[in-house]
Amino acid sequence: MQNKHLITFCEVKQFNPFPELLFNFIGVLNELKKEYMDNKGKEDSPAHIAPSLMISGKPNKQTLKIRQSLEDRYCINIFYDLFYNAKFTFSKGYISQISRTGKV
Numbered sequence: 001m002q003n004k005h006l007i008t009f010c011e012v013k014q015f016n017p018f019p020e021l022l023f024n025f026i027g028v029l030n031e032l033k034k035e036y037m038d039n040k041g042k043e044d045s046p047a048h049i050a051p052s053l054m055i056s057g058k059p060n061k062q063t064l065k066i067r068q069s070l071e072d073r074y075c076i077n078i079f080y081d082l083f084y085n086a087k088f089t090f091s092k093g094y095i096s097q098i099s100r101t102g103k104v
Helices: 019-032 034-038 061-073 082-089
Strands: 010-013 052-055 077-079
Touching: 010 019, 019 034, 019 052, 019 061, 061 077
Parallel strands: 010 052, 052 077
Antiparallel strands: none
16 A cells, blocks of 8 residues: 555654664654655655654653654654643744654
8 A cells, every 4th residue: 555645644652762662663654654764754745743753751861862863864753751741842932843844
């Protein structure tokens, strides 16, 4: 099945993040939206939130470093601690820091 009409996707987990989970998300990204693996996405597409992994739990030092590395390499978002930080994460002041696809 082709994913030509898929614009973006989010995976949501309700537990603390761990390295295997983060790298598994990259595997899903590779299967569903390979064009985002080069950190550009589709420049000619409408602006949408980039593929995102949303995790309710709190990160540790290792998962914070892994998130930074993955977000630097790929057109993705990884959100942690959503029960505590969701209001901040999706606030007007922070929204500009969320990766998006296409032209804004």
